[in-house]
Amino acid sequence: MHTLPTFLCGLLTAASIGAAAQPGRSAVKPADNPNCKMFSFAEMEKYLGKPIATIDHAAGGAGCQWLAKDEESSAIISVVGSRYFVAPKLGKGFKSLPKIGSQGYVLPELDGWNAGTVIGENGIVVLLSGKNKEAETIALLEEAVRRHRLADRPSPRAVP
Secondary structure (H helix, E strand, C coil), X not given: CXXXXXHHHHHHHHHHHHHHCCCCHHHCCHHHCCCCCCCCHHHHHHHHCCCEEEEEEEHHHCEEEEEECCCCCEXXXXXXXXXXXXXXXXXXXXXXXXXXXXXXXXXXXXXXXXXXXXXXXXXXXXXXXXXXXXXXXXXXXXXXXXXXXXXCCCCCCCCC
């Protein structure tokens, strides 16, 4: 039996707090979600190694999910306030990534990889599922951090 990963609990909690204060949020299109604007389909295909079929909100609007056409591979990027960020240090295979923000980590999880870090007031978590590798997940985290810094975005809230 699978249990919900620790980081996902934190993201869902953060998203539900923001979503509860913002009724009608479901009417917002993924194209309006800043996390969905972070990568194009073509860019995400390079990380997944598969063509992208759809894009949608994830983690109650605090993230974005790209689903591959094979329906087995996907990528999720979530950006939450740093107070909601939880590094899953007790996870089997957890590795610290001290060169990527503070609290940077990577670990294998379920059928893929999970990586995250804290940058200023924001926590960024990326997940790749399918036949992806640790190196691709770390590269996606590094690029998400770079793009997040370039956008100079304020602390996130769930999509209104």
